Amino acid sequence: MSIDLEQYLVKKEPYYEAVGNEIDLYEAAYSVRMPMMLKGPTGCGKSRFVEYMAWKLGKPLITVACNEDMTASDLVGRFLLDKDGTKWQDGPLTTAARMGALCYLDEVVEARQDTTVVIHPLTDHRRSLPLDKKGELVEAHPDFQLVISYNPGYQSLMKDLKQSTKQRFGGLDFDYPETDLEVSIVAKESGVDKAIAAKLVQIAHRARNLKGHGLDEGISTRLLVYAGQLIAKGIDPNAACSMTMITPLTDDVDMRDTLNAAVQTFLG
Ligand SMILES: Nc1ncnc2c1ncn2[C@@H]1O[C@H](COP(=O)(O)OP(=O)(O)OP(=O)(O)O)[C@@H](O)[C@H]1O
Ligand SMILES: [Mg+2]
Known part of the structure; x- marks a missing residue:
């Protein structure tokens, strides 16, 4: 055969x-x-x-x-x-x-x-x-x-x-890579600079701490790459983050507020 x-x-x-x-x-x-x-x-x-x-x-x-x-x-x-x-x-x-x-x-x-x-x-x-x-x-x-x-x-x-x-x-x-490595991965995969990638990773760290406290799963490296790709295309970082790092993750209004606040803290 x-x-x-x-x-x-x-x-x-x-x-x-x-x-x-x-x-x-x-x-x-x-x-x-x-x-x-x-x-x-x-x-x-x-x-x-x-x-x-x-x-x-x-x-x-x-x-x-x-x-x-x-x-x-x-x-x-x-x-x-x-x-x-x-x-x-x-x-x-x-x-x-x-x-x-x-x-x-x-x-x-x-x-x-x-x-x-x-x-x-x-x-x-x-x-x-x-x-x-x-x-x-x-x-x-x-x-x-x-x-x-x-x-x-x-x-x-x-x-x-x-x-x-x-x-x-x-x-x-396997787990999400440690900070510096994840920043490099997000920058390389999405095309944003390391400063922006670092902020996305910090937001993810906040969200990952909420796993088991209202979130089933933290924000994945994949979603950070998505956010970076939109930002690299010129999309407003707040809109990019809610589209890729918040909306897919949860429907809970309070949880979305919490995540939005984290985005504001680092990117606002
Ligand atoms: N160590 C790494 N090196 C390079 N890219 C990575 C690494 N870790 C994660 N990524 C990025 O994260 C994205 C998602 O990874 P991948 O698709 O392998 O996840 P997965 O663990 O198979 O997830 P799932 O369980 O949902 O299938 C990749 O497309 C890549 O951009
Ligand atoms: Mg897979």
């Missing part, structure tokens, strides 16, 4: 600022093909890190956004009907296993547990994937690696990975 590897290669080096020794740790994990789990809040750099690692390792990357309606067939593959009858089509996990890609299952806790167990034989010594419906056992390519991500804040008891799933992975914790 021929698969077009080219389309999954990350051709240009993604901009990624290392936060700690995560690049070395990931490379060591990859060298023994250890499945990896990346944990951290939304918009803190998990996906960017995976793209960067795929580029650095020179391996194709197949990303799957998981959701609760996803079935095992969506990952593994299914028979499709065409004019000549039925034809098997590999799912993204099978494609990745066959061609030796990094398979990134984003927000994996969103998937139902009966879906997640299909990754079990691929993530232990077997490194194989049984295609039950097709009657084929796919041996994973030596380069194949599975990476999953999730936000530890979101899952309830009902929505968590089983221990037998968790304990197949090495884990890396």
